[in-house]
Amino acid sequence: MTVRTGTTSPGAEAPGRVGDVRRRNLALVLTRLTPHAVATRAEIAVATGLTKASVSSLVADLLATGLIEERGVTRDGERGRPGVGLAFSPGQGALGAEVNVDYLAVGVVDLQGTLRVHERIEAANQRRPPEDILAELHGLAARVRKAAADKGIALLGGGLAVPGLVEPDTGTVVTAPNLAWADISLKEGLAGLAPGAPCGVVLSNEADSAALAELWYGTGPAVDTYLYLSGEVGVGGGLVIGSSLFTGAGGHAGEVGHVVVDPRGRRCSCGGRGCVETMAGQEAILAAAGLTDGGSTTAARLAALQASLAEGDARAISAVERAGEALAVAVIAAARLVDLSAVVLGGHFATLRDLIGRPLEAALEDLAPGRVTALHFSELGSTAAVRGAAGAALRRALASPHQLLR
Amino acid sequence: MTVRTGTTSPGAEAPGRVGDVRRRNLALVLTRLTPHAVATRAEIAVATGLTKASVSSLVADLLATGLIEERGVTRDGERGRPGVGLAFSPGQGALGAEVNVDYLAVGVVDLQGTLRVHERIEAANQRRPPEDILAELHGLAARVRKAAADKGIALLGGGLAVPGLVEPDTGTVVTAPNLAWADISLKEGLAGLAPGAPCGVVLSNEADSAALAELWYGTGPAVDTYLYLSGEVGVGGGLVIGSSLFTGAGGHAGEVGHVVVDPRGRRCSCGGRGCVETMAGQEAILAAAGLTDGGSTTAARLAALQASLAEGDARAISAVERAGEALAVAVIAAARLVDLSAVVLGGHFATLRDLIGRPLEAALEDLAPGRVTALHFSELGSTAAVRGAAGAALRRALASPHQLLR
DNA sequence: GCGAATTAGTATGTATTCTAAACTATATGT
DNA sequence: ACATATAGTTTAGAATACATACTAATTCGC
Structure with missing residues (x-):
């Protein structure tokens, strides 16, 4: 590493201009509106720390954008002049x-x-x-x-x-x-x-x-930092940290599918070895369950897996259990490396719910007791x-x- | 997850005030100064996008802080009035x-x-x-x-x-x-x-x-995103992403020592199993090399390890190699999860240099070919x-x- | 019912800090 | 010497937030 002050990086910051303050405050006012409640100018002033005069001026501009609209008068039974409700426009x-x-x-x-x-x-x-x-x-x-x-x-x-x-x-x-x-x-x-x-x-x-859909529109407990695991054909991941998506410097953070969970494991299509996908990917689970591709559709094969599991087929159950253990190792790595304690399972992981959740939870407790404390299954289905x-x-x-x- | 807009989070942002612009621009001007070069007001104006007038005013304030000082006149042989050099104060x-x-x-x-x-x-x-x-x-x-x-x-x-x-x-x-x-x-x-x-x-x-010392004062190739591995008594880690420290939401990101690298590995003092520290910690390496604590100091035992390695002692070499392999698995997890491709080894890892670097590199290439492309050893020693x-x-x-x- | 009290929102004047443009200062080139 | 070029300062103007005073609309107490 040559001397890098972090201050001479090429991405030179833009100078602050007087107008930036207004841009920031316009956005700040919007952050005090929620989808389901109305707020008045006075409430916004208190919440933001801006003066009532500034909020009035900012709200006037925001009304002009059409993002928000006035919703008549709020009558709360208290003394004093009632405020005018402001809310996101439904249009x-x-x-x-x-x-x-x-x-x-x-x-x-x-x-x-x-x-x-x-x-x-x-x-x-x-x-x-x-x-x-x-x-x-x-x-x-x-x-x-x-x-x-x-x-x-x-x-x-x-x-x-x-x-x-x-x-x-x-x-x-x-x-x-x-x-x-x-x-x-x-x-x-x-x-x-x-x-x-x-x-x-x-x-x-x-x-x-x-x-992000889970953060904004999800139904589980309020957590603002978690690893989302998407079980589609591959194993995808998304890291939400402090209510925002963490993408890493190159934009490709959260790639759980190719974290190595078994250094003596199978070769993966990525050229590596023992990746999560070789144990928890859709194909890997189906193959381990004995449901080799017979030309049938993915949906049909997943249905067959569900059937086998329901019948208590040992091979199918063990395939799902091994997937859960593989996920556990990757989840622990994420917990330690990016400091999080919650996981949300989506895609076919959500469909498999407890079948994969139980071995995952057991492995988490064995390998890193107390570290990952919340396991949640997405309910957004395929609209996420x-x-x-x-x-x-x-x-x-x-x-x-x-x-x-x- | 309940509906969380990420906009109603408790950490409400402060309102933008007119004075914020100046605060930001004062800092912006400082980012254009480097420890080893002098810059003039005119150069700073061009680099930042601020006008000369603004830069003059900002520089006047900065001179008053004592952070910077004037360094006489820059004579570059060009036509026109020469500028006045500005540089960080050595005082x-x-x-x-x-x-x-x-x-x-x-x-x-x-x-x-x-x-x-x-x-x-x-x-x-x-x-x-x-x-x-x-x-x-x-x-x-x-x-x-x-x-x-x-x-x-x-x-x-x-x-x-x-x-x-x-x-x-x-x-x-x-x-x-x-x-x-x-x-x-x-x-x-x-x-x-x-x-x-x-x-x-x-x-x-x-x-x-x-x-961070490696980023600011290190001597290796210029990389602004990497995982730093600190081999002290434990195995510590620091994540530098885009020239700044990544701490995670709870402030404890980069804890490499307890990433699980072998789900069938030994119990760790943290209660988990197969953690990096059980294979690459100082005690783990010394124990695996057969250098059990005989009351001697850590320094003495590390010297004994170096001696064994120099003699070609198979047990010592294999202990260090296993440590390298364990680090590789954790490094790959970091590479995938936070999207980085460089690693800096410090502490006793830097002392062991190639002895640990070679197996680490080999394991990286086997388990995730092409993913981690830069391996560097710290030269800051114990002053880091x-x-x-x-x-x-x-x-x-x-x-x-x-x-x-x- | 009516005035007092209370709260919502607006209007006005001031301070800060930027930009633009004109100006002064100091060098080089012929 | 004088033209030209670049560095830096001065001055006027615009944007925007704050403080304060004002107007508006409601409830409370009698």
């Missing part, structure tokens, strides 16, 4: 889209957090050219946009989640092994999902989006990634409301 | 202190990054009461402060590094197993290390401080933590120069 939302191995999905989430439109198409995307998939996705998005417009929802932005490594800045899918995609640029295709939306459309990883992608777009809008002015 | 510095198992150390680093004073006392701290240790540390610090004052260095702040889990906010050592410390409050003791210093004295973890603790204090001062005004 603005964002579009979320997902391309996955077995399906396409598009939805619209409004500022109050409700999934107002959602459509899903089953599709065997493993063997189709990307262009075909994207064309079908665009058709689906157009229908969803139409439905949203009919409900009076204007789109602020959008997001597309894919099961692979992405570069949001360039709109490129670096690699999505289970779709057989590599280095595919979606720049124009992204914009077309929500044409004219002021906050644009951003590409994201499916596990990351699902992890769509909701997360849309939610991220909404949050982009809320984080820079000044962009919507003028 | 200000910060104190770094370290309590470790076998020694105490205190030093002073100036704003140009030079370790101007350094003293070290060997001490068997494992069996002494904390009060005795701290009393000796304070005596040492007083001598070092005197030496710094004699060289004309004023102290801006300080830092104390200890080998354990700390809470910087409360000045508490939660636990330092190898010192047999638990829940020890150092609040007053900290302030006494650098009395009157405007930026105070902050408690930190030894591995974290050493990791002291330099890091002092450097952190200097950076606190540089990050909020407005505190030094008035």
Whole structure:
């Protein structure tokens, strides 16, 4: 390491300008609004530490953006002049889209957090050219946009989640092994999902989006720091730390699938050995359970696994148990390395629930007692990634409301 | 997870005030100065994007703090009026202190990054009461402060590094197993290390401080994202991501020592099983090499290990190799989970250099080919933590120069 | 019912701090 | 010497938050 002060890094910070203060305070006021409660200017002033005068001025600008609206007068029975309620407008939302191995999905989430439109198409995307998939996705998005417009929802932005490594800045899918995609640029295709939306459309990883959906729209205990495990065809992961997604310096943090859990284990498709995916991936579990690919669909094979488990088939049960143990080792690594104590299981891990949860919990207690104290199963089902992608777009809008002015 | 917008979190952000702009820009100007080069107001204006007028005004304030000083006129042979050089003042510095198992150390680093004073006392701290240790540390610090004052260095702040889990906010050592410390409050003791210093004295973890020292004062290739492995009595770790320390939500990230690398491994003192420390800790290596504690000092036993290795003792070599393999599994977990590709080895790992580096590298290549591409050995020796603790204090001062005004 | 008390929200004047543009200062080149 | 170029300062103007005083709308006590 040469001397690096951390102060001469190339990413020179922009100078602070007087207008930055207002940009920040506009966003700050929005953080005091919740989807389900109304707040008055006076309450916001107290909560933020701004003066009433400043809040009035900021709220006037925010009303002009259409993000919030007045909701008549709040009568609370107390003495004094009642305040005017402020709340997120129900007439603005964002579009979320997902391309996955077995399906396409598009939805619209409004500022109050409700999934107002959602459509899903089953599709065997493993063997189709990307262009075909994207064309079908665009058709689906157009229908969803139409439905949203009919409900009076204007789109602020959008997001597309894919099961692979992405570069949001360039709109490129670096690699999505289970779709057989590599280095595919979606720049124009992204914009077309929500044409004219002021906050644009951003590409994201499916596990990351699902992890955020759990934070924003999930139903479990309130935890703001956890590892989300997405059991799709591969094993994906998303790290949420202090209520925000942790992506690492290169943007690819949380890749649980290829953490090594058994140095003497099987070779993995990644070139490594003993990766989580070789024990807890969909194929690995099915193979270990004796359900080799007989040309049947993934859904059918998963159903067969469920049946075997229900029958008490020893091979199936042991396959799932070994998957749980493999996950435990990776989860402990995450707990130690990034300091977290909660895990959320999604995808087929959520479907397998206790069958995988019990051995996972037992292994956690054996290998690192007391370290991981909360295990939760996602209840968002297959809408998680769509909701997360849309939610991220909404949050982009809320984080820079000044962009919507003028 | 209940609905959590991430916007209603209790840690409500402070409102932006007009004065914040200046605070930010004061710090911004300082980021354009490097320890070894001088810059002019005009150059700073171009680099930051601020106007010359603003930079002049900001620099005037910074000169008043004493952090920087004018260095005469820069004559570059070009046409036009030459600029006035600006550089960090050599007359200000910060104190770094370290309590470790076998020694105490205190030093002073100036704003140009030079370790101007350094003293070290060997001490068997494992069996002494904390009060005795701290009393000796304070005596040492007083001598070092005197030496710094004699060289004309004023102290801006300080830092104390200890080998354990700390809470910087409360000045508490939660636990330092190898010192047999638990829940020890150092609040007053900290302030006494650098009395009157405007930026105070902050408690930190030894591995974290050493990791930062490598970033700021290290000699290897320029990398701004890496895992630092500190081989002291225990195995510590520090994560540097994008030129800053990653501490996680709870502040205890990077705890490599208790990552599980062998689910069928030995019980660990932490209650878990197969932890890195059971294979790569100092005791574990010495025991596996057949050098059981015969009452001799740690230094003597480490010397014996070096001798055995030099002789080609198979047991010693295999002990170190197994340690390397254990580290590899943990390093891969870090690489996948937090997205990094570089590792720096410090402490006794640096002393063992290639002996541990070769098996580590081989295991990395076998288990996750191509993922971890840089392996570096620290050259800061035992001054790393002291330099890091002092450097952190200097950076606190540089990050909020407005505190030094008035 | 009516005034006092209480709270919500707005208007006005001031301080801070940025930018833009004009100005002064000091060098090199011919 | 004088043109040219660059460094740094001065001055005027704009944005924005704060403090304070003001207006608006409600409940409480009688």
